[in-house]
Amino acid sequence: MPDQITSRKNEIIKQAARLCTSAEIRREHGLYLVEGARLCRDAAQSGVKIETLFYTAQAEEKYKEYIASAADSAQTVYEVAPHVAALLSETKTPQGVFCVCKMNRAVREVRTIPVGRHYLALENLQDPANLGAILRTAEALGIGGVILGGSCCDIYSPKALRASMGAVFRLPFFLAPDMLCAIKLLRDMNFACFAAVPDAAAQPVTAVNFHNHPTVLIVGNEGNGLAKETIQACSGRVTIPMLGRAESLNASASAAILMWEMMRAESGGVSVGN
Amino acid sequence: MPDQITSRKNEIIKQAARLCTSAEIRREHGLYLVEGARLCRDAAQSGVKIETLFYTAQAEEKYKEYIASAADSAQTVYEVAPHVAALLSETKTPQGVFCVCKMNRAVREVRTIPVGRHYLALENLQDPANLGAILRTAEALGIGGVILGGSCCDIYSPKALRASMGAVFRLPFFLAPDMLCAIKLLRDMNFACFAAVPDAAAQPVTAVNFHNHPTVLIVGNEGNGLAKETIQACSGRVTIPMLGRAESLNASASAAILMWEMMRAESGGVSVGN
Numbered sequence: 106m107p108d109q110i111t112s113r114k115n116e117i118i119k120q121a122a123r124l125c126t127s128a129e130i131r132r133e134h135g136l137y138l139v140e141g142a143r144l145c146r147d148a149a150q151s152g153v154k155i156e157t158l159f160y161t162a163q164a165e166e167k168y169k170e171y172i173a174s175a176a177d178s179a180q181t182v183y184e185v186a187p188h189v190a191a192l193l194s195e196t197k198t199p200q201g202v203f204c205v206c207k208m209n210r211a212v213r214e215v216r217t218i219p220v221g222r223h224y225l226a227l228e229n230l231q232d233p234a235n236l237g238a239i240l241r242t243a244e245a246l247g248i249g250g251v252i253l254g255g256s257c258c259d260i261y262s263p264k265a266l267r268a269s270m271g272a273v274f275r276l277p278f279f280l281a282p283d284m285l286c287a288i289k290l291l292r293d294m295n296f297a298c299f300a301a302v303p304d305a306a307a308q309p310v311t312a313v314n315f316h317n318h319p320t321v322l323i324v325g326n327e328g329n330g331l332a333k334e335t336i337q338a339c340s341g342r343v344t345i346p347m348l349g350r351a352e353s354l355n356a357s358a359s360a361a362i363l364m365w366e367m368m369r370a371e372s373g374g375v376s377v378g379n
Numbered sequence: 380m381p382d383q384i385t386s387r388k389n390e391i392i393k394q395a396a397r398l399c400t401s402a403e404i405r406r407e408h409g410l411y412l413v414e415g416a417r418l419c420r421d422a423a424q425s426g427v428k429i430e431t432l433f434y435t436a437q438a439e440e441k442y443k444e445y446i447a448s449a450a451d452s453a454q455t456v457y458e459v460a461p462h463v464a465a466l467l468s469e470t471k472t473p474q475g476v477f478c479v480c481k482m483n484r485a486v487r488e489v490r491t492i493p494v495g496r497h498y499l500a501l502e503n504l505q506d507p508a509n510l511g512a513i514l515r516t517a518e519a520l521g522i523g524g525v526i527l528g529g530s531c532c533d534i535y536s537p538k539a540l541r542a543s544m545g546a547v548f549r550l551p552f553f554l555a556p557d558m559l560c561a562i563k564l565l566r567d568m569n570f571a572c573f574a575a576v577p578d579a580a581a582q583p584v585t586a587v588n589f590h591n592h593p594t595v596l597i598v599g600n601e602g603n604g605l606a607k608e609t610i611q612a613c614s615g616r617v618t619i620p621m622l623g624r625a626e627s628l629n630a631s632a633s634a635a636i637l638m639w640e641m642m643r644a645e646s647g648g649v650s651v652g653n
Contacts (some may be wrong), residue, residue, distance in 0.1 A: 162394070193649070238629065238631075238632065241628070241629060241632070242627070242628060242629070242632045243623075244623050244624050244627045245621055245623045245624055245625055245626075245627035245628035245632070246621055246622065246623050246628075247621060247622025247623035248623070270627060270629070275624075279529045302652060309646075311635065311643060311646070338429050345639075345646075346646040347519055347520055347521060347522050348520065348521025348642060348645060348646055349517075349518050349519045349521035350518050350519055350549075351519055352519075352544060353515050353516070353519035353544060353608060354515070354516060354519035354520075355512065355515060355516075355544075357512075357631075357632065358512065358515070358516045358519070358632070358635040361632040361635045361636055362635055362636065362639045365619075365636045365639065368622060369585060371622060372583075372619075372620040372621060372622055
């Protein structure tokens with residue numbers, strides 16, 4: 106039987122709850138909080154280091170196998186009362202399963218990116234739900250990894266974790282606080298770097314032959330797109346040719362289409378003559 | 380100066396708030412509630428009939444032009460106190476602009492679908508945020524319209540309206556409570572009907588020549604996909620060939636890629652040989 110926590114004033118709970126509040130606190134401690142039975146299980150199965158697992162008695166009945174899998178990898182396990190679990194939850198109807206995970210401190214610099222694959226780079230992406238959704242799609246399509254450029258929102262925020270459906274744990278990501286420097290480096294490493302822009306004068310993404318060359322496709326902020334200097338630093342500009350109301354395409358849908366086009370030839374689009 | 384509402388017990392407010400609670404109430408009255416300055420303006424600009432516009436004094440300062448545009452089309456306008464506006468809002472920090480709109484009662488049956496264009500059909504889609512996001516992408520890519528098959532979630536729910544960014548007001552949609560019947564009708568109307576399935580044995584969507592034939596692409600429920608009978612009724616099965624973790628692709632991302640492929644040749648993908 107695990108130890109029980111029944112007080113909302115318990116220091117372990119208070120510390121775990123603080124991890125939801127800001128990226129700074131997460132970075133300072135090198136920890137983040139994961140909510141949800143399936144997501145906790147995914148963290149364990151992906152080899153993430155789990156410091157603490159919390160679950161309610163109700164959750165143990167309902168999510169027995171998920172919890173057992175996460176508990177196997179956890180250093181410490183607590184059963185918590187429902188009113189205590191509520192302090193850790195972002196949702197109105199919490200499942201009652203949470204774990205505190207250690208950030209992967211391995212070097213995540215652009216210069217360590219394995220060559221020979223295609224990557225997506227995001228510049229100043231603001232919405233964690235968009236970030237999570239994009240990671241999820243990138244994983245599905247077999248993208249090599251994602252570069253977080255400029256000041257993107259935190260990949261370890263509860264919203265990004267949830268929207269990623271666990272892709273955060275599995276997909277390699279790299280940090281590029283200085284986008285211009287990163288693009289220079291990537292081009293030196295022989296990547297083609299394309300800036301995605303909503304400009305009908307740019308090259309249609311359908312006209313690029315991604316098959317010949319490892320590529321980094323760079324997508325900008327939801328409201329403002331890419332910085333002018335970032336676009337200038339790239340080897341080319343690509344756009345999604347659209348017949349409809351172009352301003353309607355949101356960040357995660359356009360990233361999905363761009364990544365799809367980048368992977369299309371490799372995924373089986375080669376044989377088609379149109 | 381518009382009339383003011385300062386009581387939470389005001390009958391007009393109580394009726395408007397009820398429109399958020401269920402699809403049945405919306406259908407019964409033929410009305411729905413729109414929240415947000417931009418979305419109310421979009422409704423007015425899209426020719427939606429606005430029965431009532433509500434806004435707070437604070438909102439009038441901040442969203443003057445949006446409110447003026449919506450007020451021009453509204454039958455009645457009220458200024459409401461902030462604590463009254465809170466009753467109408469789904470968000471924690473409401474903008475304080477709302478309107479009650481009349482549903483378009485024009486015939487939306489499958490037999491009235493204009494031929495000669497490509498359409499997306501959704502079967503039993505459950506998540507209104509997915510539905511809204513898909514409508515938004517469909518509009519951007521220039522899809523002819525969307526068919527809501529089986530028992531999809533309500534297109535007029537606050538979440539669907541918000542995620543659609545106004546596409547609900549502009550994109551034609553059609554109701555097909557009986558999917559099998561609708562597919563038969565669509566095939567009689569000479570549409571090619573393709574079932575989207577997560578099955579590597581199905582035809583890759585990249586291998587279909589959509590350019591030759593008006594097509595309806597049918598996408599299933601988030602958890603369970605398409606009904607077996609629906610798949611059998613179609614002229615073919617298509618799939619998105621993926622190199623990564625296929626289960627990761629969510630409903631709105633896969634719909635985006637499928638719609639993109641359907642429109643690709645027309646949008647400018649014709650010239651590419653890969």
